[in-house]
Amino acid sequence: MLARVTVAAVYVSCDRIVTCAPGALPRRRDFDLGILEGAAMRIENGRVSWIGSREEAPDESVYLQGTIVPGLVDAHTHPVYAGSRLHEFALRAKGATYQEIHAAGGGIHSTVRATRAASYEELLARTERVLARMLRHGTTTLEAKSGYGLDEATEIRDLQLLGDVASPMRIVRTYLGAHAMPPDFADRREEFVKTLIEQTLPRIARERLADACDVFCEDGAFTLDESRRILAAARAHGLDVKAHAEEFAYLGGARMAASLGARSVDHLLSLPEHDFAALAESGTVAVLLPGTTLFLGKERYAPARGLIDAGVPVAIATDFNAGSCMTESLPMAMSLAVLKMKMTPEEALIGATVNASHALGVSDVCGSLEVGKAADFLVLEVDDPREWLYHFGVNLVREVWIAGRRVSDDIPC
Ligand SMILES: [Zn+2]
Known part of the structure; x- marks a missing residue:
C-alpha cells in the first residue's frame, strides 16, 4: 500500500509582494504590478496556495527582508x-x-x-x-x-x-x-x-x-x-x-x-x-x-x-x-x-x-504570483520594484526560489 505523502505548507512573509497578477492574458494596456504591502504567501507542493497580508500568516512564517517579485x-x-x-x-x-x-x-x-x-x-x-x-x-x-x-x-x-x-x-x-x-x-x-x-x-x-x-x-x-x-x-x-x-x-x-x-x-x-x-x-x-x-x-x-x-x-x-x-x-x-x-x-x-x-506558452505555470501557479520568485534588496531597473547593471537579487525551494544557495559561483 502506498503511503500518502503530505508536504507541509511553508509560509513566507516579506515587506511587499509584487504579484504581477493577473497573468492569464498578455498585458497590452494595463501594466499594474499588483503590489501588496506587508504580504505573505503560502507554498504547498511547489505552488502558491494562498497570498494575503502578513497579519494573517502564522507566526512561524519565514520572513524574507525586501521585495518579492515573480521569477523572471x-x-x-x-x-x-x-x-x-x-x-x-x-x-x-x-x-x-x-x-x-x-x-x-x-x-x-x-x-x-x-x-x-x-x-x-x-x-x-x-x-x-x-x-x-x-x-x-x-x-x-x-x-x-x-x-x-x-x-x-x-x-x-x-x-x-x-x-x-x-x-x-x-x-x-x-x-x-x-x-x-x-x-x-x-x-x-x-x-x-x-x-x-x-x-x-x-x-x-x-x-x-x-x-x-x-x-x-x-x-x-x-x-x-x-x-x-x-x-x-x-x-x-x-x-x-x-x-x-x-x-x-x-x-x-x-x-x-x-x-x-x-x-x-x-x-x-x-x-x-x-x-x-x-x-x-x-x-x-x-x-x-x-x-x-x-x-x-x-x-x-x-x-x-x-x-x-x-x-x-x-x-x-x-x-x-x-x-x-x-x-x-x-x-x-x-x-x-x-x-x-x-x-x-x-x-x-x-x-x-x-x-x-x-x-x-507557460503562462499557466509562471510569470505572475497567483494561487495555483509555481512559487518561482526572487527577493530583491529594494523598497520599490522600479528601483531594480533604475539601479542599472547591478545585481540586486538577494534570493532565488523555484517551485517553493530556495535555489540561490546552491548556485555555483
Ligand atoms: Zn536570437
Missing part, C-alpha cells in the same frame, strides 16, 4: 555554444559591423565550427555555467535555442543536451536549425531547406526534443518564402512557432509568422508602423531585445512605444549569445528597455514576467 522569464536565449567571439567585440570597437564580420567568416559560422567540434561534456558544463549566471540575475524560466550546429546530428545533440542540463530552471527548448545557411550549402539552399523540413524537423517533433521552432528570416539568412515553409512545417508537426524578424532589413517575416499563429516575433527593429495592427490583431507577442542594439554599437532600437500604443503585447528578453549580445542579465535588458526604448519600468517588468510567459 527570459524568452529569447542562445546558451548552447562553444568558442569565443571576444575578438569581434574588439573589432567592432574599431568600426567593423556585424554583417562585415559575418561576411569575413566570423560571426555565426565561427561559433558553428567550435560548437560542432566541442565534446558533449564540455558543452554541457559551459551551458550549465551560463544558466547559473542567468539564475543569479533572477531568471527562473528561459527559452533556449539550438542553432549552432545547423546539421541534423549537432542540432539534435544540442537539444538533447538542453534536456540533460542540471539546473532547477524551467527550460523551454526551441529548434533553430534555420539560424544560418552553412557555407557548404551556399549553392544548394533548396537542399538544406528541404532536408530541414522533410527530415530533421519531423524527427525533432517525433522525439519531442523541442517545444518550438524558430527561423532567422533576414537578408543573408533565410528568405521570407523559405522561412514560411519551415514554420508552416513546424506547425504541421505540432510545434509552436516564432521568428527572428526585421532585425536588420524589413522582409515581412513578423507578419508572416503572426499569420501562422506564432507565439512571438523577435527583434523587430525594422518593423514599419503599418504592420503593428496585424501583430496586435494576431495576439503574437513582440519580444524586444535592446541588449543586442547596445552590444552591436547601434543606435536603432525596436519601436517599443509604437507597438505598445498599437496594443501589441511586448516582452523583453536578453538574446544572450556569444556574438551579438553577451549578457545573462535580464534586469540589464529591462533597464535598457526603459533607458533606450522609453518603456516605463512597469512595462519592462510585465514584459519580463507575464508577457514573456505568454511568448513561451
Whole structure:
C-alpha cells in the first residue's frame, strides 16, 4: 500500500509582494504590478496556495527582508555554444559591423565550427555555467535555442543536451536549425531547406526534443518564402512557432509568422508602423531585445512605444549569445528597455514576467504570483520594484526560489 505523502505548507512573509497578477492574458494596456504591502504567501507542493497580508500568516512564517517579485522569464536565449567571439567585440570597437564580420567568416559560422567540434561534456558544463549566471540575475524560466550546429546530428545533440542540463530552471527548448545557411550549402539552399523540413524537423517533433521552432528570416539568412515553409512545417508537426524578424532589413517575416499563429516575433527593429495592427490583431507577442542594439554599437532600437500604443503585447528578453549580445542579465535588458526604448519600468517588468510567459506558452505555470501557479520568485534588496531597473547593471537579487525551494544557495559561483 502506498503511503500518502503530505508536504507541509511553508509560509513566507516579506515587506511587499509584487504579484504581477493577473497573468492569464498578455498585458497590452494595463501594466499594474499588483503590489501588496506587508504580504505573505503560502507554498504547498511547489505552488502558491494562498497570498494575503502578513497579519494573517502564522507566526512561524519565514520572513524574507525586501521585495518579492515573480521569477523572471527570459524568452529569447542562445546558451548552447562553444568558442569565443571576444575578438569581434574588439573589432567592432574599431568600426567593423556585424554583417562585415559575418561576411569575413566570423560571426555565426565561427561559433558553428567550435560548437560542432566541442565534446558533449564540455558543452554541457559551459551551458550549465551560463544558466547559473542567468539564475543569479533572477531568471527562473528561459527559452533556449539550438542553432549552432545547423546539421541534423549537432542540432539534435544540442537539444538533447538542453534536456540533460542540471539546473532547477524551467527550460523551454526551441529548434533553430534555420539560424544560418552553412557555407557548404551556399549553392544548394533548396537542399538544406528541404532536408530541414522533410527530415530533421519531423524527427525533432517525433522525439519531442523541442517545444518550438524558430527561423532567422533576414537578408543573408533565410528568405521570407523559405522561412514560411519551415514554420508552416513546424506547425504541421505540432510545434509552436516564432521568428527572428526585421532585425536588420524589413522582409515581412513578423507578419508572416503572426499569420501562422506564432507565439512571438523577435527583434523587430525594422518593423514599419503599418504592420503593428496585424501583430496586435494576431495576439503574437513582440519580444524586444535592446541588449543586442547596445552590444552591436547601434543606435536603432525596436519601436517599443509604437507597438505598445498599437496594443501589441511586448516582452523583453536578453538574446544572450556569444556574438551579438553577451549578457545573462535580464534586469540589464529591462533597464535598457526603459533607458533606450522609453518603456516605463512597469512595462519592462510585465514584459519580463507575464508577457514573456505568454511568448513561451507557460503562462499557466509562471510569470505572475497567483494561487495555483509555481512559487518561482526572487527577493530583491529594494523598497520599490522600479528601483531594480533604475539601479542599472547591478545585481540586486538577494534570493532565488523555484517551485517553493530556495535555489540561490546552491548556485555555483
Ligand atoms: Zn536570437
